[in-house]
Amino acid sequence: MKRGLITWDKTELPPSVFEARLVRARAALAKHDLPALLVYSDVWRSTEGRHLTNFMPYWNRSLIVIPREQGPVLLCGLSPRVYPWIKSVTVFEEIRPASKLVPALLQLCAERAWTKLGVLDLPRLTHEIYLPLAASSLGISDVKLELTDDAEIAMHQRAEQMAREILVAELPKGVGLTDYQLSGLLERAFRRAGAEDLVLLFSTGDSAPRPARGAMLGDKYSVAVALEYRGHWARLTRGLPL
Amino acid sequence: MSERGWDSILLYGNAWRKDPFRSLVNFNFSGDHALARLSRSGEVTATFSDPWDAEIAAGKLQPDFEKAFAAGASAIAGLEFMEERFVTACGTLPVSATADVEELRRVKTAEEIGCIQQACDLADRGYQHFAHVIEPGMREFELVAEVEAFLKTNGAEDNFMLIASGGTEVVGMKPPTDRKFQMGDSVTTELTPQVNGYYAQICRTLVLGEPSREQFKAFEIFSEAQGAAQDLIQPGITAAAAARAQNDVFRKYGYGEYTGAKYTRVRGHCLGLYPDETPHILEDVDYVLKQDMVVIAHPNTYLPLSGYMVFGDTLLITETGNTRLNKTEKKLFTK
Numbered sequence A: 001m002k003r004g005l006i007t008w009d010k011t012e013l014p015p016s017v018f019e020a021r022l023v024r025a026r027a028a029l030a031k032h033d034l035p036a037l038l039v040y041s042d043v044w045r046s047t048e049g050r051h052l053t054n055f056m057p058y059w060n061r062s063l064i065v066i067p068r069e070q071g072p073v074l075l076c077g078l079s080p081r082v083y084p085w086i087k088s089v090t091v092f093e094e095i096r097p098a099s100k101l102v103p104a105l106l107q108l109c110a111e112r113a114w115t116k117l118g119v120l121d122l123p124r125l126t127h128e129i130y131l132p133l134a135a136s137s138l139g140i141s142d143v144k145l146e147l148t149d150d151a152e153i154a155m156h157q158r159a160e161q162m163a164r165e166i167l168v169a170e171l172p173k174g175v176g177l178t179d180y181q182l183s184g185l186l187e188r189a190f191r192r193a194g195a196e197d198l199v200l201l202f203s204t205g206d207s208a209p210r211p212a213r214g215a216m217l218g219d220k221y222s223v224a225v226a227l228e229y230r231g232h233w234a235r236l237t238r239g240l241p242l
Numbered sequence B: 001m002s003e004r005g006w007d008s009i010l011l012y013g014n015a016w017r018k019d020p021f022r023s024l025v026n027f028n029f030s031g032d033h034a035l036a037r038l039s040r041s042g043e044v045t046a047t048f049s050d051p052w053d054a055e056i057a058a059g060k061l062q063p064d065f066e067k068a069f070a071a072g073a074s075a076i077a078g079l080e081f082m083e084e085r086f087v088t089a090c091g092t093l094p095v096s097a098t099a100d101v102e103e104l105r106r107v108k109t110a111e112e113i114g115c116i117q118q119a120c121d122l123a124d125r126g127y128q129h130f131a132h133v134i135e136p137g138m139r140e141f142e143l144v145a146e147v148e149a150f151l152k153t154n155g156a157e158d159n160f161m162l163i164a165s166g167g168t169e170v171v172g173m174k175p176p177t178d179r180k181f182q183m184g185d186s187v188t189t190e191l192t193p194q195v196n197g198y199y200a201q202i203c204r205t206l207v208l209g210e211p212s213r214e215q216f217k218a219f220e221i222f223s224e225a226q227g228a229a230q231d232l233i234q235p236g237i238t239a240a241a242a243a244r245a246q247n248d249v250f251r252k253y254g255y256g257e258y259t260g261a262k263y264t265r266v267r268g269h270c271l272g273l274y275p276d277e278t279p280h281i282l283e284d285v286d287y288v289l290k291q292d293m294v295v296i297a298h299p300n301t302y303l304p305l306s307g308y309m310v311f312g313d314t315l316l317i318t319e320t321g322n323t324r325l326n327k328t329e330k331k332l333f334t335k
Helices: A015-031 A047-053 A080-089 A101-111 A127-135 A150-174 A179-192 B051-057 B065-069 B084-089 B098-106 B110-133 B140-153 B213-232 B239-252
Strands: A036-042 A061-067 A073-076 A094-097 A116-120 A139-143 A197-203 A221-229 A232-240 B008-014 B033-039 B044-048 B075-077 B158-166 B186-195 B202-207 B268-270 B294-297 B301-303 B307-309 B313-317 B322-324
Touching: A015 A036, A015 A047, A015 A061, A036 A047, A047 A061, A061 A101, A073 A080, A073 A101, A080 A094, A094 A101, A101 A127, A127 B084, A150 A179, A150 A221, A150 A232, A179 A197, A179 A221, A179 B140, B033 B065, B044 B051, B065 B084, B075 B098, B110 B140, B110 B186, B110 B202, B110 B313, B140 B158, B140 B186, B158 B307, B186 B307, B202 B213, B202 B313, B213 B239, B213 B294, B213 B307, B213 B313, B239 B268, B239 B294
Parallel strands: A036 A116, A073 A094, A116 A139, B008 B075
Antiparallel strands: A036 A061, A061 A073, A197 A221, A221 A232, B008 B033, B033 B044, B158 B186, B186 B202, B268 B294, B294 B313, B301 B307, B313 B322
């Protein structure tokens, strides 16, 4: 789960990066003559929202609304007590509490006189959101966006570099340990380096890589790492002997 | 299934919400999607989107996961958080089995209780480690790294953890920041390790240095509130009553306004294959608690005395009351 350091280093990802991404999203809206774009976000499905706004819901679900003419709005399932922190690590200036996401969205649309809405990757919207939205008077349509740019690639490279360096340094320490113990060593190293999330799979050659289960590692094993660094994932597998 | 007239049900899990799937097939899949199919005759099949999961669990592999739903089903547990493309692939709109399956999951078997006890033991040891390694100058995320390392080393599959540090300006917990701990800080955390699929939780507050009179006073209120719930919880008691017992303590001391949504979320919740299972312990939840349910009562909230404070233990509801599954001392920790 997302329990590592969630932050926004503006030297790493300047606000201008997000401004450019929002400009591209608004261009897509203009092309389809849509007044706003809806982006779904939850603990695991956070990549698109993170790309556009740097928001990552460490818990719960949220809806991101990007109007064509105004600043983005976050409809947030989290408590207003954490909104100041969310504002400090995202581009949002407006955050609305939304324990019920769809009614909050429909309210926003009514306030702004929107009769239609673009939805980023509509077929992948969760059913719980889709169903009441499709039943409403709001017209919804699928919007695709290109979510890759130079800044995105650079962040993935940074995540990959972190994964590679730490894995190469820590992997040999697992000789004679259990996969639980090596998992602990890797958790410490990655989280201290700023990893937000981490998925570790181990193999000693007798099966496909799998989560730690207390198996002895011996002196020949591999570790598959999926690492999330500031919203950007890298996957890497290394085996011992290196 | 017979009562509902269902011939088959699907139990869907994704990387965030594995719990419906794992309630039938307790396999910790690492791919994006997993689906279990249960027929009325009792036949179970599992389908995975990831080839490694399929190989290890000896299940079916379906990389194009929409096809896993092509046969449809009478009902689906986890329907609400399925992607719409999967629902469409079912053909006719399925009925949700989520509420029925969640109700079945609330009352734990002896084996499930054993897993939760193991998770509680690990939560206790994890908190001991937390209290041992924290020191002024350490950053919040560095402490979390140490706790994560400890929990994983000792067999946790996963852990849900929030933290906060500081004084009366702190109004809630969140993921760790790079803030450095300072003497006088109140450091709050909830640890929620997962063992064999099952989560247990502990909430404690630690003060770096000598606690102030206000911090002690606040802790006494939290301790009394948690104790009130623990004394009350037994089969037949509603979640509302368990919440009210806690909130009434705050009201007694003149802090009733801090029991509402502005300052707090819930006064507890159930635990199991998901760390925040329903029913939530809230004054408007009339669900009647049952034997062998596992709940945490935690009156976590903001108080102007101390800032945000947390205190809670995992409780197993027994025939006549409850048993506290955590063993960690019920005190305001200091270092």
